[in-house]
Amino acid sequence: MQRTYFTRALVAGLCGLGLAQAAGAGTVTVLTSFPKELTTAYQKAFEAQNPGIKIEILNKNTTASVAYVRELPEGQRPDVMWASAPDAFEVLARNKLLAPAPETVNKSAPPKIGNYPLNDPQGLYYGQALAGYGIMWNTRYLQAHKLPAPKEWSDLTRPEYFGHVAISSPSRSGTTQLTVETILQGEGWDKGWSQLLAMMGNAAAVTDRSFAVPDGVNNGQYGIGIVIDFFGLAGKYSGFPVDFAYPRMTAVVPANIALIAGAKNAEEARKFMAFTMSVPGQQLLFDPKISRLPILPYSMLKAPAGYPVPQEVASRAKVQFDANVGEARYQVVISLFDQMVTFRLKELQAATRAIHEAAKALQAKPNAKGSELLAQARSLAYTPLVGEANVKNEEFLELFRKNRRDVAVSKQLTGLEQMWADKARANYERAQQLAGEARSLAK
Template identity: 65%
Template structure:
């Protein structure tokens, strides 16, 4: 082919390519950017927001990255600046305090909805420093299956103490605060409402009655819905969603509960921060708040009910009323300070030693039954010691307040010296818990042998 003809052919090919690209760009949607949302929330909620937001903003694609809250924090920490996801969305305010402490959140005052009040009870709905926003309200309590309770002759619980008796042995489902931000809030609510030592006594006794520690927070409500468990500690929207979706379940707020915001925030160093802000603003808008009332979602809006006139289902919980009667004024700073200590203690003494803890509880319950109505000071003393070994936290309240101890667990485990020290402590707790539970079994059996 002659040079001039070859050049003409190449030029024509280039014109065809440019024209094809132009036509393709006209026919295809032009995305301004993708908003990646890191969240622990269930698909029923995230899909509803994805559909509504993309309809309102067809030029923006919403990508949901589902991780439990603890894993989500780690993901944000480990992702390079400029490559991070845009939005963090979860129930636990202490998790946002951790992110804020590590300078991983960006202030976004322009997304605020002025109709949202400043507080729920005495608790600020938005972060006073402006780094995260309250997007919904959440309370913590007990979900139970009404058919299961009737079949097993169990009384519907109203307070945490109602789940501690021998009749509940093997009937409870629970999860770990290291696996679930909402469980972490439940644990902290109990610790703050009852005090450190008494709160751990409640947590250990309730966990001793558990059939299992589920892998994710969803495992508890799913198990209660399908009758695998009789009851379990959950965040309110799991219980309410189950009830409004027709499962034979109910939910109760104990007096030791808290109403705190479930939060949303723009992550600092994200790829598309302006698009991320649009999504956060949407979730706080009147339209975004109304989505929370969908029966499959069943969350409490931060927008006052007066602003949602005609949309709130009859008999829907009133967060203001619950907050007024609650015995807990939740302190997110306290929770943030001991965040990893609480998770580690729960796992080393409960999650990883559930079998031994169950064995201790079973032996204590059997001894109590044999000794019922029988006076034996020696047996009573043995049982008291057994309960102390099984249900007393390995870290006392004084050490739990020690700033140096708390600071250790707040440090990065990537530091070899820090990792060695923390791992050593965790190993000693695990070993001590096993020994305590086994000793409790021995003492309970000795007490039972004294029954005449």
């Protein structure tokens, strides 16, 4: 009797193990930075069509996702990477962490958006949606503060927008990193950084997550947000008092999906990838809470009236985005932004306030010496600490690609970043002082 009991228990245990393995084999782990509104919609729709497969969402920001995949051994990695930043996928591809899945591609999608390839030419990641970068604003907030709606990045450097702008940190948000890189590519490294730093001097906040910016604009906490288009469009089409504009200096690039090398459930993962690029999967992008631009022609879909047409936005965009350039300096850009902006925002704000006040005083009462001091203050506050020559130096770039877990590498990078932080603080404090002197000369 006891033997029969143990035999039954053993059989039950083996059956349970088999079921667990079967359940594991039918589960696709999707690593993504996308919001719950989007991932839940795709999860429910796909599982309804494929009752034997479960979708597990692992939500991390893009930078953390790249690090996560790099650190895990083959066989323990998630199955699918799904995010907006093409240069993040280039980083994964460079490290041989992506696997080809050409059978998932929808052949009805165009090969290019503007001049930008929809899919990776090497066939390792694929455009699943399209995105541009721009400015959203709360219409009631701007009306209450008597502010005009900004349309270009340069507008956000103007003194009337001081304290009204929000952005997320590119080290915590792949979409912000893309926005920053788009401006740098469009304006050029040095001019781009000068514009960015002047814009950031007007910032009310640099948030930890990209979602915090549109949420803050939707509820009126911030007047203006620097965002990827779907944040602005989702707020607008969901009924919030917000609007959105694409500056001329923007780019339209794919949000991508890819099979991770060493995926546990590659077959099921390919099915999920194919679904996201199918007509039903693309139609989901028009959900007001999602509001993304599809890769398929609108003739195959039912688009809301007045919805932006990707090819039209791309034709107006002035930036021909180069993912290889973005990938090469990816770590440098996010690190430099943190040391000059994220961790030094108060000092940058103080310098910018003083510069605005001095400029106003000198406009009312011109003074040659004051104008000279003001020019020096602007140069100190809005000049990047890393010049264009450095980001063309392969040895310099390679340092930032190395593994920070290496003690020697970590020590070298930490020392360099601390030097940037100290220099930024000193420059901002000196800029504030010079602007104050300039203002006093106009009295």
